[in-house]
Every structure is written in C-alpha cells, then in structure tokens.
Amino acid sequence: MYPRLLNSLDLQAFTEAARNVPYQQLKAGFFPDLDVWVRRDDLIDPLISGNKAYKLIFNLLDARDKGAKTIITCGGAWSNHIHAIAAAGSRFGFKTIGIVRGERPAKLSATLQDAERFGMQLMFVTRSLYRQRGKEDFLRQVGLELDAAYFVPEGGANLAGVRGIQLLGQVIEETAPVDFDQVWVACGTGATFAGLYSSISSAPVIGVEVLKAGDSTLEQVRRWLGSIYLSSCKGGGDKQVKHQFQLASIDEFLLGGHHFGGYGKYPGELRGFQEFFEVSINTPLDPIYTVKLMAALAKNDDYFGSPYKCRVLIVHSGGLQGRRGYDLSCL
Numbered sequence: 558m559y560p561r562l563l564n565s566l567d568l569q570a571f572t573e574a575a576r577n578v579p580y581q582q583l584k585a586g587f588f589p590d591l592d593v594w595v596r597r598d599d600l601i602d603p604l605i606s607g608n609k610a611y612k613l614i615f616n617l618l619d620a621r622d623k624g625a626k627t628i629i630t631c632g633g634a635w636s637n638h639i640h641a642i643a644a645a646g647s648r649f650g651f652k653t654i655g656i657v658r659g660e661r662p663a664k665l666s667a668t669l670q671d672a673e674r675f676g677m678q679l680m681f682v683t684r685s686l687y688r689q690r691g692k693e694d695f696l697r698q699v700g701l702e703l704d705a706a707y708f709v710p711e712g713g714a715n716l717a718g719v720r721g722i723q724l725l726g727q728v729i730e731e732t733a734p735v736d737f738d739q740v741w742v743a744c745g746t747g748a749t750f751a752g753l754y755s756s757i758s759s760a761p762v763i764g765v766e767v768l769k770a771g772d773s774t775l776e777q778v779r780r781w782l783g784s785i786y787l788s789s790c791k792g793g794g795d796k797q798v799k800h801q802f803q804l805a806s807i808d809e810f811l812l813g814g815h816h817f818g819g820y821g822k823y824p825g826e827l828r829g830f831q832e833f834f835e836v837s838i839n840t841p842l843d844p845i846y847t848v849k850l851m852a853a854l855a856k857n858d859d860y861f862g863s864p865y866k867c868r869v870l871i872v873h874s875g876g877l878q879g880r881r882g883y884d885l886s887c888l
C-alpha cells in the first residue's frame with residue numbers, strides 16, 4: 558500500500574485521491590463476532606493525513622479563492638492539525654502561522670519541529686489568551702490582524718471542515734467494497750462525526766469520544782448538523798423530517814466512556830492493547846484517537862449480539878505522526 562499524494566490544490570484531484578484510498582479487511586480472529594474493515598485514510602497523504610486532509614480541503618480552496626497569502630491556526634504541541642496545515646502551506650504556497658499555548662519550550666515536540674521545518678511561524682501565547690481562541694476578536698487579541706490572512710480554527714473544526722468530511726462520506730458510499738452494517742469513527746471536536754453522520758445513509762455512523770467531553774461534543778455536533786440541514790432544506794419537506802429525526806436520536810450514536818482517563822491519556826492498559834493489536838493485525842494506530850476507537854470496538858464486540866457477523870467499517874483518521882510523542886515505533 559502506497560500513500561497517495563495530494564499534489565495539487567484541486568477538488569477533482571482530491572476526490573480522485575480519496576476514491577483511491579484502500580479498504581483493508583482485518584483478518585478474522587481479533588474481533589471474533591465481527592467482520593471489520595479499515596478504510597486507510599491515513600494513507601491519503603503522508604503529511605496532510607487522515608481526516609485533517611478532508612477538513613482542510615474546502616478551507617484551503619476558500620483561502621485561495623479569497624486571495625489569502627497566510628493561513629493562521631492554533632493547536633497543541635502534538636497537534637495533527639498544526640502538522641497538516643504547516644505541510645499544506647508549504648505544498649500549496651501559503652505562509653502559515655501556528656498559535657500554540659504556553660511558553661516556547663527549550664526543546665520543541667517533533668510535531669512542532671516539523672511544522673517549523675515546513676515553514677510555519679510558531680507563536681506561543683499565554684494560557685489565558687489561548688482560551689480566547691474561539692472568540693471573534695482572537696486574532697486582534699494576539700496581535701495578528703494581518704492583511705490577506707485566513708483563519709482556520711483548532712482541529713479544522715468549522716463548517717467548511719464538516720463539508721470536507723461529507724465529501725469523504727460520499728466517497729465511502731461510492732467506493733465501499735461490501736455493504737457495511739455500521740461505520741465507526743473517533744471523535745474529538747465531533748466535526749468528523751457530524752460530516753459522516755450527515756452524508757452516509759447506507760449505514761448508521763457511530764462516534765467514539767476520546768475525551769471527557771460530556772455534552773459539549775453533542776451540542777457542537779447538533780449545531781453543525783442544524784446548519785447543514787437548514788441550508789439544504791429549502792423546500793424539501795422530506796429532508797426536514799429526516800433532519801428532526803436525526804437530531805433527536807443523535808446522542809445514541811455517540812459513545813462516551815472510552816477515553817481512558819481523558820484526552821491524550823495513555824495508560825499501560827491502552828499501550829498493551831495497542832501493541833497486541835498491531836502485532837496481530839499489522840496496522841498502525843495513532844495513540845490519541847484511533848487506538849481508543851479500536852479499544853471501544855473490542856469492548857463492544859459482543860454487544861452486537863447477532864448470529865450474523867456484523868460488518869463494521871472503521872475510518873482510520875490518521876494521526877500517525879503523533880506516535881512519536883508516546884515512544885511508539887514507526888511501523
């Protein structure tokens with residue numbers, strides 16, 4: 558399996574790359590009651606990887622159409638999003654600025670070292686300033702009111718990001734090699750879940766929360782789905798009904814309680830699971846999202862409780878660069 562390269566900033570080429578992402582059927586045995594397949598979106602590009610590629614595509618196209626020269630974003634020391642934006646900037650000709658919480662450490666994380674190597678300018682801000690990142694005047698507060706600049710929020714989690722994930726959902730509907738009973742994906746902000754939930758109709762989409770988000774992920778997912786359905790419902794009575802039905806039931810499709818102590822927490826039990834999984838299956842997982850997704854599926858293996866082998870599609874949302882933060886070897 559070779560990574561597909563996103564060589565040009567072009568929707569057609571991007572969609573073609575997405576159509577070529579391989580599906581991998583896991584060998585029987587690890588999940589005895591399930592037939593599990595993984596869609597390897599970690600392979601869509603070695604640097605602009607996984608769900609971040611999809612969340613960025615419409616943001617990048619919009620930035621270019623608006624004549625932006627600089628893309629500004631924010632994220633943590635091991636952020637897959639910062640890494641992807643920095644790589645996309647160097648590949649497609651944008652300057653990039655990454656706003657990071659806290660003081661600049663003596664030694665940068667491998668992620669932030671990469672980001673600088675890709676040409677991103679890092680700007681470290683105090684924790685209290687960083688907390689303002691969702692506010693309208695955040696860029697003014699941090700002194701970054703630049704001409705021709707385009708702001709992408711942390712994690713690429715905006716409506717353009719959700720629309721990009723809907724493109725992934727459409728591609729899954731087109732290219733799935735078998736009929737799936739369920740589609741599972743890891744949830745941080747929930748943008749990826751919202752995009753898949755609203756674009757895949759052939760199977761229910763289940764989101765596994767990797768942080769102790771409580772109701773905030775659900776609220777955010779509801780807001781995105783609301784904007785999507787409302788903007789696509791003009792005159793469509795049926796869609797309106799579907800909209801109400803889907804919003805009413807959405808919490809049943811978001812699984813909590815699989816965060817292993819919270820965001821970024823990686824107890825020995827989880828490491829043990831990851832090592833066992835990777836030895837058995839030979840597919841690399843990232844330590845923040847996809848490993849918790851697999852662990853949740855393993856826990857719920859018997860909950861399907863059907864004599865028929867349920868077919869589950871796991872969306873591999875990437876993030877493998879983050880393995881370096883947890884002393885996991887590069888597979």
Ligand SMILES: *Cc1c(COP(=O)(O)O)cnc(C)c1O
Binds near residue numbers: 744
């Ligand atoms: C960012 C990320 C997610 C979470 O995506 P959301 O849209 O924020 O829910 C999942 N998996 C990986 C590997 C990620 O990098």
